[in-house]
Amino acid sequence: MPEPLRTLRWSTWLGWQIESNWADVRLFLLYLVVKPVCGAMMLVCMFYAAKYAVAAASRPPLPVEYLPYLYVSNACYGLVGCVMFGMSYVVISDRENYRMLKYIFISPAQFQAYFVGRGLARGLEGFVGGGITLAVGLMIPDVRAHLHYSAESLAWLPVFLALGVVMLWACGMILASAVLNMSRSGMFLSEGVAGVVYFLSGVVFPLNVLPKWLQYVGQCLPTTYWLEGMRRAIAGPAPDGSPLADTPLSGYTNVELAGLLLVTTIGLVVVSQWFYRWSLRKAWRNGKLEETTGV
Amino acid sequence: MPLRESLNLFAVAAHARTYPRVAWMFRNRTWLIQETLLPLMSVAALAYVYRWMNAPNEYIGIVILGAAMTTFWLNVLWSMGAHLYWERDGGNLELYVMSPAPMMSILAGMAVGGMTTTVVRAVTILIAGMLIFDISFHPTSWWLLLLVFALTMVALYGLGMMFASVFLLFGREAWHTVNLLQEPVYLLTGMNFPLKALGQMTHYAVPAVGLLIPLTAGIDALRQVLFRIDGFLPLWTEIGILAVLGVIFLGLAKFCLDLLERKAKAEGTLTVKWQ
Numbered sequence: 181m182p183e184p185l186r187t188l189r190w191s192t193w194l195g196w197q198i199e200s201n202w203a204d205v206r207l208f209l210l211y212l213v214v215k216p217v218c219g220a221m222m223l224v225c226m227f228y229a230a231k232y233a234v235a236a237a238s239r240p241p242l243p244v245e246y247l248p249y250l251y252v253s254n255a256c257y258g259l260v261g262c263v264m265f266g267m268s269y270v271v272i273s274d275r276e277n278y279r280m281l282k283y284i285f286i287s288p289a290q291f292q293a294y295f296v297g298r299g300l301a302r303g304l305e306g307f308v309g310g311g312i313t314l315a316v317g318l319m320i321p322d323v324r325a326h327l328h329y330s331a332e333s334l335a336w337l338p339v340f341l342a343l344g345v346v347m348l349w350a351c352g353m354i355l356a357s358a359v360l361n362m363s364r365s366g367m368f369l370s371e372g373v374a375g376v377v378y379f380l381s382g383v384v385f386p387l388n389v390l391p392k393w394l395q396y397v398g399q400c401l402p403t404t405y406w407l408e409g410m411r412r413a414i415a416g417p418a419p420d421g422s423p424l425a426d427t428p429l430s431g432y433t434n435v436e437l438a439g440l441l442l443v444t445t446i447g448l449v450v451v452s453q454w455f456y457r458w459s460l461r462k463a464w465r466n467g468k469l470e471e472t473t474g475v
Numbered sequence: 476m477p478l479r480e481s482l483n484l485f486a487v488a489a490h491a492r493t494y495p496r497v498a499w500m501f502r503n504r505t506w507l508i509q510e511t512l513l514p515l516m517s518v519a520a521l522a523y524v525y526r527w528m529n530a531p532n533e534y535i536g537i538v539i540l541g542a543a544m545t546t547f548w549l550n551v552l553w554s555m556g557a558h559l560y561w562e563r564d565g566g567n568l569e570l571y572v573m574s575p576a577p578m579m580s581i582l583a584g585m586a587v588g589g590m591t592t593t594v595v596r597a598v599t600i601l602i603a604g605m606l607i608f609d610i611s612f613h614p615t616s617w618w619l620l621l622l623v624f625a626l627t628m629v630a631l632y633g634l635g636m637m638f639a640s641v642f643l644l645f646g647r648e649a650w651h652t653v654n655l656l657q658e659p660v661y662l663l664t665g666m667n668f669p670l671k672a673l674g675q676m677t678h679y680a681v682p683a684v685g686l687l688i689p690l691t692a693g694i695d696a697l698r699q700v701l702f703r704i705d706g707f708l709p710l711w712t713e714i715g716i717l718a719v720l721g722v723i724f725l726g727l728a729k730f731c732l733d734l735l736e737r738k739a740k741a742e743g744t745l746t747v748k749w750q
Contacts, residue, residue, distance in 0.1 A: 202647040211655055218658035222667060226521070229672035230530040239529050246528070277564050362505070372513025379516035385527045472565065 184293040191289075191297025195266075198273075199301055216258050216309040217316050223250050223384065224320065243422050245326045248317075248415045250384050252327075255313040256410040257383045259306040260348060260403060261374045266302025267295050267352030268370040271359040275472065282470040292353065292456060299352045303345075314414065328416030336434050340409035343438065347402045347445045350452040351377075357452070357459035361468050377403050386427040395428055402444035404429070409437050485583075488576030492584025496554075497591050506592075511599045518542035518600060521667055522608050532610065533702045534668075539604030540701065541666040543597035544694050547590075547631055548660065552653045554589040555582070555635030560642050560649040569746050578732050582639055586632040612701045619710075620700045626717035627693030633724030634689060640732035643739050664691040669698075670707040682707055689724070692716045 181189075200208050227250060231242050275281040284294055317323045355373060359366035378384070380394065381403040387395050398404050408429045418424035432440070463469050476484070500506065518538060525534040562568040571581050604610055614620045642649040660666075663685035665673050670682045670691065685691040686708075696713040699706040706713060 198647070202651055211651060215655060215658050218662045222658065222662045223524070225662065225665075225673055225676060226524060226668045227528070228676055229668040230525055230528040230534060232672065232675070233530050233534065234528065237531060242528050250524070277561070368506075368510045369513075372508075372510065372516075375514045375517030375520070379520040379523075384520055385523045389523055389527045 183288060184290040187289040187293035188297045188300075191294045192300045193297075195270075195298035195301025196304065199305055212305060212309050213312050213316075216255065216313040219258070220251055220254055220313050220317065223254055243424065244322060245419060245422055245424055247320075248323045248326045249386075249411065249418070249424055251317045251320075251323050252314065252411050252415045253383050253407055255310045255317065256407055256414075257378065257381075258310045258313065259303065259344070260351070260377060262306025262309070263299050263303045263348040263352050264355050264374055264377075265370040266305075267299035268355035268359045269367055270295055270298040271356055272367045275469065279470075279472070285464075285469050291460070295353065295356045296349060299349070299356075303348065327414070328419065329414055330416060333413050333416050333434075336409060336438070337413040339438055340406060340413055340441070343441050343445055344406050344410070347406055347441070347448060350445065350448040351403075353452040353456050354448075357456040360459050360463040361466070363471070377401065380404070381407055382427070383407060386424055387429065388427050399428060400444065402441055402448055405437055405441035405444060408432075409434070409441060412437070481577075484576055485580040488574075488580035489584035489587065492581050493588035493591070494584075496585070496588025500592050500595070507599075511596050512603075514542075514546075515600055515603055518604065519607065522604070526608075532608075533704055535604075535608045536610045536612070536702055537669065537698060538667050539601060539608065539610055540697060541661075541694065542604070543600045544627075544690060544697070545661070545666060546593050546596045546600065547628070548690055549657070550589045550593040551631055551635035552638070552656055555585055555632065556638030556642055556656075557649050557653045558585055559639045560645060563643075563746070572736065572740075578736060579636075579729060582636045582728070582732070585639075586635060590628065590632065613703070614700050615703060616700065620697070623693065623696045623700060623714060623717070626714060626721055627689055627697070630689030630717050630721035630724055631693070633721055633728055636728035637724055637731050640728060640735045643735045644744065660688060660690065664688055664694060665707075666690075666694065669704070670695050671705070674707070686716055687720075689717060689720045692720070 202208075203211065224247070227242070227247050234240075234242060271281065274284065285291060355370050359369060362369065380390075380398040381401050382390075382398060387398050387404070390398065412434065418427075418430065424430075429437070521538045521542075522535045525538060559568060562571065571578060605612070638653075642652070645652065662673075663681070664670075665682065665685070670685070673685075674682045682691070692708075692713040695706040695708070696710055696717070698704055699710045699713075708716075
């Protein structure tokens with residue numbers, strides 16, 4: 181077996197063990213469910229709280245199709261957060277907690293494949309969590325009643341998922357590379373960056389609510405196209421006349437959307453590979469691969 | 476040891492543990508970007524959710540205030556609760572236990588140091604939120620605001636100290652437990668929406684259970700003072716709850732620390748690493 185594949189296999193196994201064997205299976209499953217479902221429920225509560233407030237203030241009612249938009253989008257975004265945090269946190273836990281990073285670096289294991297494997301384990305966790313969140317969403321009448329997916333839209337799901345995996349690998353590598361040169365405080369970097377992506381990709385609101393220049397920034401991010409693609413595949417397109425159909429991305433067909441995702445992802449992969457090599461060299465020269473801090 | 480000497484030792488040890496957390500703020504300034512400005516974006520996203528839904532402006536204020544208070548909760552979880560677990564893996568815990576300083580002083584130092592950095596973070600979020608979203612706060616009384624905030628902090632960090640001692644018994648599950656105490660707590664405390672709405676949607680028993688977390692009563696009381704809106708319970712009832720929780724959690728922290736430190740010594744888990 182080629183070395184990168186062997187590293188990938190063992191690091192995925194290791195990652196899964198670290199993620200899952202701290203508790204018995206039932207507790208671990210509960211952990212997988214509770215976190216993403218509570219996050220989604222918080223948005224549902226925000227939606228209904230605003231709905232009551234808007235009605236009490238005699239303002240125009242909320243479009244009901246906004247709830248599935250919010251819900252599906254958030255469930256898919258969980259995967260982004262999981263992989264980005266997972267891959268960058270490996271650096272911190274292996275360097276500061278287990279103090280193994282330097283040994284992995286000097287071993288024949290392929291360093292990048294090691295990160296990818298650990299990220300895959302987190303990705304699997306995020307995938308299961310996202311799936312369960314979507315299933316729970318089907319129990320909410322206002323979500324269930326406004327899903328307009330079709331066989332055609334669902335056929336796009338594997339396409340967007342496959343492109344999404346490559347995009348997530350590139351995002352995770354950029355963050356892991358940055359954390360290589362940071363202290364333990366770097367563990368908050370991924371959350372910060374995830375916040376930026378959450379905001380600029382229009383995860384929980386249509387992009388047209390942002391100022392024009394921020395809309396352009398958002399349209400440079402592959403996550404924006406990925407989330408739009410996933411939303412369309414799972415929830416179907418926004419109904420005609422809905423304010424959700426009047427966004428900068430609504431004019432694109434699925435083919436154009438996948439094309440834009442592909443182009444931006446290729447750009448991201450190139451940047452991530454260059455940044456990884458540069459960061460690794462810098463970390464190695466400055467002794468950051470074995471540095472521990474106790475803040 | 477005479478009382479004066481004990482108090483002096485407590486203060487010196489607490490100061491020593493506070494120092495690295497405060498000094499770190501000045502030595503590694505990138506934290507201002509990664510821990511303050513970047514997370515502001517996810518706050519902005521939630522604020523835009525309300526803006527898109529055409530909700531009253533107070534709702535955006537609720538999100539901003541919730542984000543500021545979240546920083547304290549995260550600090551309590553990661554820098555208090557899980558920290559002794561980190562210290563054990565880093566080899567510092569055995570030094571703390573061996574030293575003549577009381578463990579409560581180490582926890583107090585961690586709390587004060589953590590609170591200092593978190594106050595900077597929370598204030599930045601509040602100011603940025605006010606400027607970006609044009610939110611204004613008009614407290615009914617500054618003294619009341621200070622009282623609610625102080626009581627919330629005492630109860631919250633008391634809970635953090637208790638977590639820290641309980642987590643002494645944990646291995647890797649400490650990390651996952653801390654992770655698990657985020658989203659459910661955000662939901663239960665009504666971090667980004669009025670607590671009453673949670674009661675309307677589920678059952679009033681749900682937010683009532685949430686009142687066991689100091690953040691719930693703290694945030695709801697702060698909203699009543701800052702935005703002059705009706706809370707889940709009357710303001711002074713929530714202040715009373717916070718005071719009681721503060722006393723209970725500090726007492727429990729001391730009790731748990733003594734008990735679990737003894738237990739951890741007996742079971743030999745004080746120096747066990749990388750479980």
